[in-house]
Amino acid sequence: MLRSSMLHHAARAVPWPLVAAASLLITGLLAAVRYDSWTLWPLQGTAVGLLAGAVGWCLDEPAAAVVDPAPRGLAWRTLARTAGIAPLLAAWCAAVWWARADLYGHPWAVLVQGFAAATVATAWVTRRRAAGEATPGQRWAIVVVPVTTAWALVRPVEEHLPVFPYGYGDAFGDWTISSAGWAVTGLTAALMLAATLIRDGRPWYRPRAGRPSGISGSGHRDQRRDQPVLDRGGG
Amino acid sequence: MTTTATTTAPMLRVLARREIRHYLGAKLYWFGTALLVAVTVAGFVGSATRGAADHQPSAAMDMIAPAALLGVLGLIVMAGLTRRSDRAAAAAGTVAVPERTRTAALAAATVVPVATAVLWYAAAVVTYLVYPPTPDTVPFPPFGDGYVLTVMFALGVVPALGGPILGLLLARWLPRRGVTPLAVVLVVLVTIILQGNFEATWRWRVAWPWTYWYGPFGWNSGTGHWLALPGSPHLWVAYLLALCALGVLVAIYHDPESDRARLRLLIGATAGVAAVALVLTMLLGLPEATWNPITGPIS
Numbered sequence: 001m002l003r004s005s006m007l008h009h010a011a012r013a014v015p016w017p018l019v020a021a022a023s024l025l026i027t028g029l030l031a032a033v034r035y036d037s038w039t040l041w042p043l044q045g046t047a048v049g050l051l052a053g054a055v056g057w058c059l060d061e062p063a064a065a066v067v068d069p070a071p072r073g074l075a076w077r078t079l080a081r082t083a084g085i086a087p088l089l090a091a092w093c094a095a096v097w098w099a100r101a102d103l104y105g106h107p108w109a110v111l112v113q114g115f116a117a118a119t120v121a122t123a124w125v126t127r128r129r130a131a132g133e134a135t136p137g138q139r140w141a142i143v144v145v146p147v148t149t150a151w152a153l154v155r156p157v158e159e160h161l162p163v164f165p166y167g168y169g170d171a172f173g174d175w176t177i178s179s180a181g182w183a184v185t186g187l188t189a190a191l192m193l194a195a196t197l198i199r200d201g202r203p204w205y206r207p208r209a210g211r212p213s214g215i216s217g218s219g220h221r222d223q224r225r226d227q228p229v230l231d232r233g234g235g
Numbered sequence: 236m237t238t239t240a241t242t243t244a245p246m247l248r249v250l251a252r253r254e255i256r257h258y259l260g261a262k263l264y265w266f267g268t269a270l271l272v273a274v275t276v277a278g279f280v281g282s283a284t285r286g287a288a289d290h291q292p293s294a295a296m297d298m299i300a301p302a303a304l305l306g307v308l309g310l311i312v313m314a315g316l317t318r319r320s321d322r323a324a325a326a327a328g329t330v331a332v333p334e335r336t337r338t339a340a341l342a343a344a345t346v347v348p349v350a351t352a353v354l355w356y357a358a359a360v361v362t363y364l365v366y367p368p369t370p371d372t373v374p375f376p377p378f379g380d381g382y383v384l385t386v387m388f389a390l391g392v393v394p395a396l397g398g399p400i401l402g403l404l405l406a407r408w409l410p411r412r413g414v415t416p417l418a419v420v421l422v423v424l425v426t427i428i429l430q431g432n433f434e435a436t437w438r439w440r441v442a443w444p445w446t447y448w449y450g451p452f453g454w455n456s457g458t459g460h461w462l463a464l465p466g467s468p469h470l471w472v473a474y475l476l477a478l479c480a481l482g483v484l485v486a487i488y489h490d491p492e493s494d495r496a497r498l499r500l501l502i503g504a505t506a507g508v509a510a511v512a513l514v515l516t517m518l519l520g521l522p523e524a525t526w527n528p529i530t531g532p533i534s
Contacts (some may be wrong), residue, residue, distance in 0.1 A: 001293075015413070018412070018413045021413070021417060022417075025417065025420055025421075025424075028424070029420070029424065032424065032428065033523065036432070039427075039430075039432045040427055040428070042427060043424060043427060045425070046423055046424070050416070050420050053416050057412070057413060057459065062498055100465050119344065138412060138413075141413065141416045142311055142314075142415060142416055143263065143311070145265075145416035145419055146263075146308050146310070146311045146419045148305055148418065149267070149303070149307060149419055149420065149423050150267065150270075150303040150307050150308055151301075153272060153307075153423070154270070154299060154300050154303050156273060157273070157277070158272055192348065197510070202294040217325070219410070220244050222530055
């Protein structure tokens with residue numbers, strides 16, 4: 001559950017105009033797929049890439065120099081920023097549900113693609129944030145959106161690597177193998193995310209006044225560089 | 236002014252060489268190029284190993300690969316290079332190199348993706364000539380191989396120029412967070428709608444810089460019957476090149492210290508050329524959509 005302080009944090013920290021634009025575009029892309037899935041199918045892969053990119057934007061912390069040394073840990077701040085990720089996933093679920101009849105009988109597989117991509121985005125961007133980079137989500141989105149778009153358009157080696165299967169399978173990629181690949185990728189990313197947050201050492205909840213916090217009380221140090229977190233800078 | 240004029244040309248050459256090196260150092264460029272090589276080789280092998288009963292257009296429908304892998308990714312690479320150039324200029328403080336010179340140098344770096352696309356085009360032409368398309372695809376009367384090769388050039392090589400120039404334009408005029416990825420999505424969304432699958436768009440779709448000119452339209456209904464769309468692809472290439480020139484001029488126009496009066500004149504003239512080329516594209520060439528007299532199911 002998000003606490004009111006987290007919502008307050010998210011209200012100021014999440015790039016809401018970008019979240020709104022991405023949510024609308026994701027819905028529009030899947031609406032186009034619903035209109036004519038045979039012709040406009042590459043837009044499904046584009047929507048997955050856009051979802052992953054937008055999740056990255058939500059986790060950027062341009063004020064890293066200020067928030068990194070603060071008592072609120074990376075887990076707390078990441079959890080607070082899920083308030084921005086939630087509407088994106090809601091838009092994804094709603095759009096997939098709306099277009100489900102035109103997804104070649106595999107709406108669950110498409111749903112899994114979106115959730116796995118969002119998890120990978122969260123894991124990678126959070127990992128870079130833990131390493132001291134302020135806005136890795138921006139770099140992530142700039143790469144992941146065009147790469148997934150290009151991949152969805154070209155669909156290279158789709159028989160062997162069915163990233164975005166098409167139609168009813170066969171030469172256009174096996175849906176079962178694809179779903180298994182996405183699920184394994186998503187679970188691996190979730191484990192990496194958990195490891196990153198645990199390594200940060202600071203609790204997910206807000207430390208109470210007077211109680212020693214991860215940084216000021218326990219002398220939290222950056223495991224990677226073995227330097228005080230205060231020295232990390234904003235990037 | 237004389238000093239500026241004499242120092243700008245050598246400076247432009249130096250900067251252009253540097254931006255070309257930066258473009259060649261972009262990982263995204265190499266990712267796209269590697270994938271393009273893989274797809275091109277696979278296309279050649281696929282054409283070589285096709286059976287007698289297969290229905291294949293050879294390389295006549297492979298243009299999506301260079302357009303996506305050099306054009307779409309090039310948009311991102313160029314936007315990144317522009318930001319990098321701006322950061323370097325800001326770090327240098329008061330610099331002797333004006334923004335317009337840096338913009339022109341960045342535009343010169345498009346030689347990298349264009350050269351790569353020309354190599355792809357050469358490979359595609361070899362595939363096309365060695366393993367010609369089956370008669371139920373293209374070409375078919377009243378047009379021949381020249382028409383198909385022109386379309387392949389327009390859809391395969393020109394996007395390698397247009398994509399990066401669009402990235403330059405966006406980075407100059409809309410340098411905001413998220414703009415470039417969102418622009419990629421919007422470009423792809425409009426492109427895929429205007430690729431010629433919807434009959435209502437057949438006449439005016441050529442206004443958009445990427446659209447198919449022939450293909451197995453209606454293949455989703457199971458007919459797989461090839462069709463060529465109205466217009467002249469030869470004049471369309473002129474229209475696309477005029478758009479690219481227009482993009483560079485508008486990007487240079489962003490510099491408030493540039494000679495904007497002269498640039499406005501040039502932009503107006505280039506826009507006029509583009510408009511004329513577009514009108515001629517629509518009026519000349521095939522007067523209406525033409526079906527291949529030979530039908531056949533899509534492979």
